[in-house]
Amino acid sequence: MLRAAVDARLDVVALTDHDTTAGWAEAAAAVPSGLTLIRGAELSCVWWPADRDQPPISLHLLAYLFDPAEPRLRAERLRVREGRVGRARTMVERMVADGHDMRWDDVAEEAGGGPVGRPHVARAMVRRGLVSTMDEAFTAAWIGAGGRYRVAKPDTNVLTAIELVRAAGGVPVFARIPWPPSVGCWCPMVRTRCSPRRAWAALRRTTSTMNRRLGRRSGRSPPSWGFSSPAPAISTVPTKRSRSVPRRPSRRRTNGCCPRRPVSNR
Numbered sequence: 118m119l120r121a122a123v124d125a126r127l128d129v130v131a132l133t134d135h136d137t138t139a140g141w142a143e144a145a146a147a148v149p150s151g152l153t154l155i156r157g158a159e160l161s162c163v164w165w166p167a168d169r170d171q172p173p174i175s176l177h178l179l180a181y182l183f184d185p186a187e188p189r190l191r192a193e194r195l196r197v198r199e200g201r202v203g204r205a206r207t208m209v210e211r212m213v214a215d216g217h218d219m220r221w222d223d224v225a226e227e228a229g230g231g232p233v234g235r236p237h238v239a240r241a242m243v244r245r246g247l248v249s250t251m252d253e254a255f256t257a258a259w260i261g262a263g264g265r266y267r268v269a270k271p272d273t274n275v276l277t278a279i280e281l282v283r284a285a286g287g288v289p290v291f292a293r294i295p296w297p298p299s300v301g302c303w304c305p306m307v308r309t310r311c312s313p314r315r316a317w318a319a320l321r322r323t324t325s326t327m328n329r330r331l332g333r334r335s336g337r338s339p340p341s342w343g344f345s346s347p348a349p350a351i352s353t354v355p356t357k358r359s360r361s362v363p364r365r366p367s368r369r370r371t372n373g374c375c376p377r378r379p380v381s382n383r
Contacts, residue, residue, distance in 0.1 A: 118130070118132070118144075119144065119147055119148060119149065119152065119154075122152060123149055123151075123152055127152065128151070128152065128153060129152070129153045129154075129155060130152060130153070130154060130155070131154075131155040131156070131157050131179075131181065132144050132154060132155070132156055132157065133157040133158055133159045133179050133180075133181075134158060134159065134231065134232070135158070135159050135160075135161065135232050135234065136158060136159070136160060136161065136194050136197045136198050136201070136232050137158060137194065137198065137231065137232050138156070138158055138185045138194075139230075139231065141156045141185070144156075155181055155182065156181075156182070157179055157180050157181040157182065157183070157287075158179075158180050158183075158194065159177055159178070159179055159180070159292060160177070160178045160179075160180055160194070160197070160273060160278050160282075161175075161177060161197060161270060161272045161273065162175075162176040162177065162178050162272050162273050162274065162275035162278045163175055163176065163272040163273070163274060163275065164176055164274075164275045164276075165274070175272065176275045176291065176292075177291070177292035177293060178275060178278050178279065178282070178289055178290070178291060178292065179289070179290045179291070179292045180278075180282040180285075180287045180288070180289055180290075181287055181288045181289075181290065182286065182287050182288050183282055183285040183286055183287025183288075184285045184286050184287070187281075187284065187285035187286070189281055189284065189285075190281040190282065190284070190285045190287075193273055193277075193278070193281055196271065197232075197270075197271055197272070197273060198232050200270060200271030201232050201233045201234060201270060201271070202233050204233075204268045204269070204270050204271070205221075205224055205233045205234075205235075205237065205238055206221060207268045208235075208238055208260060208266050208267070208268055209221045209224060209238070211265075211266045211268075212247070212266055217245075217247055218245050218246070218247070219241070219242065219245055219247065220241070220245070223241035223244055223245060224237050224238050224241045226241075227240045227241050227244075235255070235260050235267075236251070238254070238260055239251040239254035239255060239259075239260065242254045242259065242260075247259075
């Protein structure tokens with residue numbers, strides 16, 4: 118990864134493996150001159166809408182610059198990793214119970230000692246000849262959405278994860294939006310389907326609000342242990358909007374969390 122970053126002429130690269138910091142030391146030892154390594158992790162999270170009748174939304178949270186020895190965040194990462202192992206074992210046991218030739222050793226070998234995920238199960242399925250491709254494994258017949266052998270993973274509540282990262286001196290960032298931008302989103306606040314533009318706007322407002330609230334609770338600055346070289350200046354999200362920057366007047370009417378289209382002058 119670091120060689121590819123140098124070949125791409127990058128100045129800064131981040132290492133964010135899922136729920137683990139096991140690769141930090143190896144990556145830091147291999148950083149070439151001229152490249153800055155930012156250490157982090159990606160946390161599997163879930164957000165529960167206020168209306169419990171709505172399904173939960175899966176989220177991935179990137180945690181940068183946090184203290185890996187912070188006990189609460191460390192315990193939560195360990196809980197998720199152990200839950201991933203139990204989840205994968207349950208998938209394998211269900212396949213074996215249905216008479217499929219599946220072995221846990223193949224899944225563990227694919228994981229290589231790291232956190233176990235569905236891709237490792239899918240590769241083991243291809244190896245055992247249960248499916249011909251990984252895409253086939255991620256269908257409803259196997260371990261895809263609503264699949265016969267899929268087991269829910271032990272995700273962390275996203276608000277809890279953000280507070281844990283901030284308490285550990287880290288900077289939380291959403292890895293990607295929780296709604297497919299090609300099809301829009303289901304907005305739990307107004308219970309209607311939104312366009313991609315509205316989904317982006319709703320996410321920006323939600324993220325800004327969460328950052329402001331969490332910023333009031335914790336004003337700690339990012340520590341220096343996240344960098345393998347002298348850390349550049351990084352500013353956290355301010356707790357209050359600067360009064361020197363005028364607020365842009367809105368030309369949209371709002372309905373809940375999603376803006377309506379501009380009112381026509383015709």
